[in-house]
Amino acid sequence: AQSVAQPEDQVNVAEGNPLTVKCTYSVSGNPYLFWYVQYPNRGLQFLLKYITGDNLVKGSYGFEAEFNKSQTSFHLKKPSALVSDSALYFCAVRDAGGYNKLIFGAGTRLAVHP
Amino acid sequence: NAGVTQTPKFRVLKTGQSMTLLCAQDMNHEYMYWYRQDPGMGLKLIYYSVGAGITDKGEVPNGYNVSRSTTEDFPLRLELAAPSQTSVYFCASSLTGQYSYEQYFGPGTRLTVT
Numbered sequence: 001a002q003s004v005a006q007p008e009d010q011v012n013v014a015e016g017n018p019l020t021v022k023c024t025y026s027v028s029g030n031p032y033l034f035w036y037v038q039y040p041n042r043g044l045q046f047l048l049k050y051i052t053g054d055n056l057v058k059g060s061y062g063f064e065a066e067f068n069k070s071q072t073s074f075h076l077k078k079p080s081a082l083v084s085d086s087a088l089y090f091c092a093v094r095d096a097g098g099y100n101k102l103i104f105g106a107g108t109r110l111a112v113h114p
Numbered sequence: 115n116a117g118v119t120q121t122p123k124f125r126v127l128k129t130g131q132s133m134t135l136l137c138a139q140d141m142n143h144e145y146m147y148w149y150r151q152d153p154g155m156g157l158k159l160i161y162y163s164v165g166a167g168i169t170d171k172g173e174v175p176n177g178y179n180v181s182r183s184t185t186e187d188f189p190l191r192l193e194l195a196a197p198s199q200t201s202v203y204f205c206a207s208s209l210t211g212q213y214s215y216e217q218y219f220g221p222g223t224r225l226t227v228t
Binding site for chain 2: 004009032034036041042043044045046049051090094099100101102104105106107
């Protein structure tokens with residue numbers, strides 16, 4: 001069965017420190033992986049995706065993610081966190097059934113403290 | 115471009131009432147989706163459409179209906195609202211074609227059923 005796991009409900013980090021939000025996946029075939037961010041009372045915004053190619057993917061707002069096939073992981077990272085990065089982050093994988101359907105993780109709340 | 119728009123932003127219904135959540139996109143995307151977001155549960159796919167006149171069930175379709183008469187519009191109908199349908203509803207759209215797999219989300223409709 002296809003699934004996405006975000007093992008941490010919340011991640012706390014001090015401003016200026018590096019951050020990592022973890023994601024692991026289970027899917028048949030080659031995974032197409034995505035990260036989205038949701039600010040309070042807003043819709044989801046696309047951050048970045050991995051389809052093929054370089055395992056380190058760069059996205060919006062200074063975020064990047066590392067695809068690791070052997071560990072079936074796609075962790076989101078940023079070298080220096082900002083208070084404005086505080087939000088809810090979702091990892092998703094494309095459903096093998098096609099039509100660009102996505103299977104989402106439960107989300108991780110990132111809190112960046114001044 | 116307005117992107118994906120949703121109306122209303124908020125609504126309170128009584129059990130047994132019906133309503134239609136509206137969704138429109140101006141990006142000429144073929145694929146459209148309806149999700150519900152419950153706390154700690156991520157997003158669950160209700161229905162999706164791959165083009166005008168073509169819809170299919172997602173993971174949690176019970177209690178909902180959809181139609182797609184135009185490329186731009188994808189309304190979601192609740193016929194007999196139940197308290198279990200209290201949620202935040204998001205509409206999304208996506209391009210077809212290679213390397214265009216990400217979805218673009220509307221701002222959401224917060225629905226409370228009392």
